[in-house]
Amino acid sequence: MTDGALASPVRDRVAAGTFRPVWIVLAAVGSVHLLGVRLPTTAQYGLLLGTVLLLGLPHGALDHLTLPRARDEPVTLRGIGIFSVAYLAVAGAYGIAWLVAPAASFAGFVLLTWFHWGQGDRAHLALATDAAHLEDPWVSRLTLLVRGGLPMVVPLLAFPEQYRSVTTTVVGLFDPGGGHWLAPAFDPSTRIAVGVGFGLATVGTLLAGHYVAGDRRGWRIDAVETGLLWAFFATVPPILAIGVYFAVWHSLRHLARLVAIDETASTALTEGATGRLLARVGTGALPMTVGALALFGAIAVVVPNEPGSLAGVGGVYLVLLAVLTLPHAGVVTVLDRVQRVV
Numbered sequence: 001m002t003d004g005a006l007a008s009p010v011r012d013r014v015a016a017g018t019f020r021p022v023w024i025v026l027a028a029v030g031s032v033h034l035l036g037v038r039l040p041t042t043a044q045y046g047l048l049l050g051t052v053l054l055l056g057l058p059h060g061a062l063d064h065l066t067l068p069r070a071r072d073e074p075v076t077l078r079g080i081g082i083f084s085v086a087y088l089a090v091a092g093a094y095g096i097a098w099l100v101a102p103a104a105s106f107a108g109f110v111l112l113t114w115f116h117w118g119q120g121d122r123a124h125l126a127l128a129t130d131a132a133h134l135e136d137p138w139v140s141r142l143t144l145l146v147r148g149g150l151p152m153v154v155p156l157l158a159f160p161e162q163y164r165s166v167t168t169t170v171v172g173l174f175d176p177g178g179g180h181w182l183a184p185a186f187d188p189s190t191r192i193a194v195g196v197g198f199g200l201a202t203v204g205t206l207l208a209g210h211y212v213a214g215d216r217r218g219w220r221i222d223a224v225e226t227g228l229l230w231a232f233f234a235t236v237p238p239i240l241a242i243g244v245y246f247a248v249w250h251s252l253r254h255l256a257r258l259v260a261i262d263e264t265a266s267t268a269l270t271e272g273a274t275g276r277l278l279a280r281v282g283t284g285a286l287p288m289t290v291g292a293l294a295l296f297g298a299i300a301v302v303v304p305n306e307p308g309s310l311a312g313v314g315g316v317y318l319v320l321l322a323v324l325t326l327p328h329a330g331v332v333t334v335l336d337r338v339q340r341v342v
């Protein structure tokens, strides 16, 4: 067990809710696609936009409460005020970067997500399982690299055209044709090299984990999930795949982590009081979710080229996620240290 592992009744509930049911959802979506079913792109964007309310935005809307709760410190109005100003300053600086250099900001967004989703998965493994293999610092870093890379790299290998179209749409909000210098990323030779490299990193990381900790349950869960995510992102078109993953994988795991450090919520969880649990999480996340929605509207107005389609609105949403994820990943990085995940 790692230092930060949760108390066991909470941990068992978190594990029960975040592993198997979510694997089933991904496997079901993947299987339907293997049978040849395809959702129209607008429906895929619609589902991605559903994460505005469905777990996605709300998962970051508790950031202002996260560190005080993790450190067992009181939440004060003054603390929230200072936190919010700093948070918006970081988000705002990244927003300006989007205006100045949209293509580089997009590339930065993919790398930021790679890091952040990797750190999220690593923490969940460390906290919800006996992931002894993560106690090795190199296996821990490599696991972040592999887990975060799955949603960012595998779609590039399997669905380069949709990847390119999302890139063009998002960058095009700022500068039509501005995604030009990202074009080499979509060349077959780049994709083959990235695919081989990432495949080797995946296998190498799992082997190294097995080597340092043996065939333990936490490692087996890691291996099963890594295989499942490879298959999922190789099968399901990325706008849809990322929408599903963002809600039921990344956000659900993060929210479960926050429930575990909130006594009111974790008591409701262990007592099976679902209504009370949802009310607690929902009321906590409501104000900042509303704030994020206002920012969504503001970005739609500020981008130089007004979004003229559902894809454009989806693009604005991705820019919103980008600017919010920078300070959010900062909070999670500190949380990882407080909970001794790293």
Ligand SMILES: CC1=C(/C=C/C(C)=C/C=C/C(C)=C/C=O)C(C)(C)CCC1
Residues within 6 Å of the ligand: 109, 110, 112, 113, 116, 151, 152, 155, 162, 163, 166, 167, 238, 239, 242, 246, 250, 318, 321, 322, 325
């Ligand atoms: C939709 C989509 C993409 C990127 C999505 C990203 C980067 C989402 C990030 C969300 C975050 C960081 C949420 C907060 O945790 C790709 C892979 C570029 C191409 C295909 C479709």
Ligand SMILES: [Fe+2]
Residues within 6 Å of the ligand: 059, 060, 116, 120, 250, 254, 328
């Ligand atoms: Fe997150």
